[in-house]
Amino acid sequence: MNELLLNSMFFGSFLSLGVYLAAARLRQRFPSPLLNPLMLSIIVIIAILKLTGIEYEHYDRGAKYLTYFITPATICLAIPLYRQFHHLKKNYRAILLAILSGVLSGLICIFGLAYVMSFSKEHYVTFLPKSITTAIGIDLSKELGGNSTITVTAIVLTGIMGSVMGEWICKVFKIKHPISVGLALGTASHVLGTSKALEIGEIEGAMSSLSVAISGIMTIVFAGLFARLM
Amino acid sequence: MDKLKQLGIILGITFGSEVLYRLLKLPVPASVYGLLILFAALQSGLLKPEKIEATGNFLLVAMPVFFIAPGVNLMNIFDQVQPILWQALVLIFISTIVVTVITGKVADFILRKELDK
Numbered sequence: 483m484n485e486l487l488l489n490s491m492f493f494g495s496f497l498s499l500g501v502y503l504a505a506a507r508l509r510q511r512f513p514s515p516l517l518n519p520l521m522l523s524i525i526v527i528i529a530i531l532k533l534t535g536i537e538y539e540h541y542d543r544g545a546k547y548l549t550y551f552i553t554p555a556t557i558c559l560a561i562p563l564y565r566q567f568h569h570l571k572k573n574y575r576a577i578l579l580a581i582l583s584g585v586l587s588g589l590i591c592i593f594g595l596a597y598v599m600s601f602s603k604e605h606y607v608t609f610l611p612k613s614i615t616t617a618i619g620i621d622l623s624k625e626l627g628g629n630s631t632i633t634v635t636a637i638v639l640t641g642i643m644g645s646v647m648g649e650w651i652c653k654v655f656k657i658k659h660p661i662s663v664g665l666a667l668g669t670a671s672h673v674l675g676t677s678k679a680l681e682i683g684e685i686e687g688a689m690s691s692l693s694v695a696i697s698g699i700m701t702i703v704f705a706g707l708f709a710r711l712m
Numbered sequence: 713m714d715k716l717k718q719l720g721i722i723l724g725i726t727f728g729s730e731v732l733y734r735l736l737k738l739p740v741p742a743s744v745y746g747l748l749i750l751f752a753a754l755q756s757g758l759l760k761p762e763k764i765e766a767t768g769n770f771l772l773v774a775m776p777v778f779f780i781a782p783g784v785n786l787m788n789i790f791d792q793v794q795p796i797l798w799q800a801l802v803l804i805f806i807s808t809i810v811v812t813v814i815t816g817k818v819a820d821f822i823l824r825k826e827l828d829k
Contacts, residue, residue, distance in 0.1 A: 584815030657816030666816030
């Protein structure tokens with residue numbers, strides 16, 4: 483049995499998709515933001531691999547083909563962006579300032595917390611790119627001298643948090659304008675926040691897409707400075 | 713056939729942006745080049761949105777699926793992270809809330825001020 487799975491090219495991708503669809507179905511039955519299909523899938527698949535003793539490498543042999551689609555899917559964020567470009571043109575000052583404040587407050591917050599909790603320099607720079615999309619975050623983490631594998635996990639967890647809690651945070655703090663909600667989700671939790679924003683509405687989705695690109699570039703610019711603080 | 717052609721266009725742009733990334737050697741990831749190329753193509757009218765939308769929207773909706781394997785990788789690095797696990801979770805939790813609130817509030821504040829003018 484194990485032999486069969488070890489040599490299968492499709493086991494991993496089938497498992498990923500099957501578990502995700504079941505999780506999505508579950509959320510349809512019991513609509514709650516806590517039942518996030520991505521989070522559930524990750525937990526269930528880790529449990530399955532641990533229980534059966536299948537190694538991650540064997541799972542990833544098939545699952546990695548799905549991971550490759552992150553880049554083309556991120557590029558497609560240009561579509562909602564194009565559709566809502568008039569909002570950007572009209573409000574570019576608010577949009578750019580909001581994303582800049584978000585990026586800087588994020589970096590300051592990570593520095594402050596890492597300092598208080600006495601992180602090593604390597605761990606500190608590992609978390610600096612946590613709010614941006616994996617495609618950007620992996621390279622940035624390596625460049626700063628961080629552990630890019632931990633960075634990827636931090637990015638995925640941040641994204642899940644954003645899609646589970648983002649809408650709720652906006653409600654609690656009375657962030658109302660659709661543009662503001664989109665910018666908040668995209669700047670804090672990259673493309674996973676954006677897929678949530680696209681569910682809320684098209685303006686939210688477009689603004690969120692925009693923030694993924696802009697906050698990514700701003701983080702590249704400022705993370706280098708912040709890395710030198712510790 | 714139509715959707716296949718759309719996928720072809722999207723993968724073509726992805727390939728082009730990968731080439732740019734390797735040639736220019738800037739610390740800008742391939743996906744940002746691709747996003748700009750696709751946006752420029754749409755904005756200039758070179759590419760009609762209908763020529764790409766069906767497959768493009770499909771990829772956007774499916775986005776979380778592409779993150780499952782990197783998430784499952786947590787089981788591999790668990791031993792490395794364990795000594796700082798709680799600190800890391802606290803850091804991720806607090807900073808995500810801070811960024812969401814600051815970004816949203818600043819945007820709300822400026823948008824409201826500009827409306828009042």
